[in-house]
Amino acid sequence: MREAARQMLNKAAPPQRPAMRDINPPPPGATPTATEAAPAPAQEQAQAQATRPNINPATHPAEYAQDILNRMGIKLDLQANLDRAIDIGSVLHPAPAQPLPAGAQFVMGSYSNHAGTRNYKLYIPSSYHGQAxxxxxxxxxxxxxPDDFAAGTQMNQLAEEMGWLVVYPEQTAQANHSKCWNWFNAIDQQRGQGEPSIIAGIARQIIDEYPVNERQVYVAGLSAGGAMAVIAGTLYPELFAAVGVHSGLPFASAQDLPSALSAMKRGVHHAPKAGNGSQPIIVFHGDGDTTVNPRNGEQVMEQRLHHHRGARPRVQSGAVPNGHRYTQTTHTTADGTPVGEHWVVHGAGHAWSGGSALGTYTDAKGPDASREMLRFFRTVS
Structure with a gap:
């Protein structure tokens, strides 16, 4: 998700520059000579203005944001983070159309409410004949x-195997330049508002149109989608029975551009309580992720376990043949009921663990996050 920070700039760049101060020390030995008179206040202001870049936030959002971060004392090289190559063995390319099993469907749909309109694609397995x-x-x-994400996660293949419906809401470039879910906006962290209301509305529309088992409705996502999955699950606990998060961030972990970039870089300084979101949760995160700090995965778990203070952790380690090692921590209540799983994939970057190179941001060398999520969801239902 190299575009994760860039999209926030296009979404959140303010229209007016704040008051600025000179943060650069003078060069060594640059002391005024006897023949150099100190500039008058008006002259000093003019000189300072002449030496500072006149950055237009509309045309140069990255440079503008870097200037703000510098003056706020946040030590983050934004351009380096934007341009850093992600070593995940996957390239950016359109996902090719995948052949469907006989009788299966991957159909387009659309949902609208007061917050906007989003299209989606719905996978219907060949075994579906009207049953819940x-x-x-x-x-x-x-x-x-949706096509790229389905190809990379291979979730449609698992849905075919297990007889599930899978719906992929699609973010628009109009809502976010890089098609990221706007997890860092205050309006998109409120029940009945913004993008969470659209996502919940899409789920309810599918439930109205198909005989879904309403006790087995789940939400999961990657990166910005993972952060939004946490938000949707927290705000709509009566709708979503469990949550899956891959390389995401805690609920309400940012309220603006600087706090979003800071959370991605180093984790949340103080993660707020996750409201009513007490559903079981499964979290995947690579400990080599340089786009979203792995600390965020830990904080997602800490936030959810706040509702399950008596949960007991059980840690086990493993390795994928010719692939990554991993540490899996399962949290259970006193009676053995699982309330959370945290998978740390050692050496993995910002990519869907166990995914296919047919999609973007995938790492085939990790444990199969898609299969493990579905297994977890079935276990906690």
Whole structure:
């Protein structure tokens, strides 16, 4: 998700520059000579203005944001983070159309409410003949779309195997330049408002149109989609029975551009309580992720376990043959009921663990996050 920070700039750049101060020390030995008179206040202001870049936030949002971060004392090289290559063995390319099993469908749909309109694609397995089935809402990451995300996660293949419906809401470039879900906006962290209301509305529309088992409705996502999955699950606990988060961030972990960039870089300084979101949760995060700090995965778990203070952790380690090692921590209540799983994939970057190179931001060397999420969801239902 190299575009994760760039999209926030295009979404959140303010229209007016704040008051500025000179943060650069004078060069060594640059002391005034006897023949150099100290400039008058008006002259000093003019000279300072002449030496500072006149950055237009509308045309140069990255440079503008870097200037703000510098003056706020946040030590973050924004351009380096934007341009850093992500070593995940996957390239950015459109996902090719995948052949469907006989009788299966991958259909387009649309939902609108007061917050806007979003299209989606719904996978219907060949085994579906009107019976009540589970529903999974999958939220893609930045620059992705439903076809790309489905191809990379291979979730449609698992849905075919297990008889699930899977719906992929699609973020628009109009709502966010890089098609990221706007997890860092205050309006998109409130029940009945913004994008969470659209995502919940899409799920309810599918429930109205198909005989979904309403006790088996889940939401999961990657990166910005993972952060939005946490938000949707927290705000709509009566709708979503469990949450899956891959390389995401805690609920309400940012309220503006600087706090969003800071959370991505180093984790949340103080994660707020996650409201009513007490559903079981499964979290995947690579400990080599340089786009969203792995500390965020830990904080997602801490936030959710606030509602389950008596939960007991059980840690086990493993390795994928010719792939990554991982540490899996399962949290259970006193009676053995699982309330959370935290998978740390050692050496993995910002990519869907166990995914296919047919999609973007995937790492085939990790444990199969898609299969483990569905297994977890079935276990806690």
């Amino acid at each position: 089935v589970p529903l999974l809402v999958m939220l893609h990451g930045c620059t992705q779309n």
